[in-house]
Amino acid sequence: MTRNIGGIDRVLRIVVGLVLLSLIFVLEGNARWWGLIGIVPLATGLMSSCPLYSLLGMSTCPLKKS
Template sequence: MKANIGSADRVIRIVLGLLLLSLIFLVEGPGRWWGLLGIVLIATALIRFCPAYAVLGTDTCHNQPPVPGQKH
């Protein structure tokens, strides 16, 4: 799986993921479970691959060196 998430995209995903996760602790009722979507954003940021980007052909990882251990 080829990395398709760039550095700026990773930072944005981590920040938004943490904000969404905070909903679990700050919101009452069933709306709090939307915070679990933060796990998806954080996970995709950490592995530097987004399946939705792959389907759409999007790549924010321009001109960056490959991540060790990932296929090109």
């Protein structure tokens, strides 16, 4: 997979993913499942690649200077 996530986008995805995952420990009952949504931004942030960005032809990754 090609990298299509830049530095700031990557850090924000990781932070949001961790915050959402923390909801598993804070919320009670069936609402805990909402915390599992945090897996998606955390995984895309750690891999520096977003499948949705690829489908849309987007990239926040800076261009390499030649």
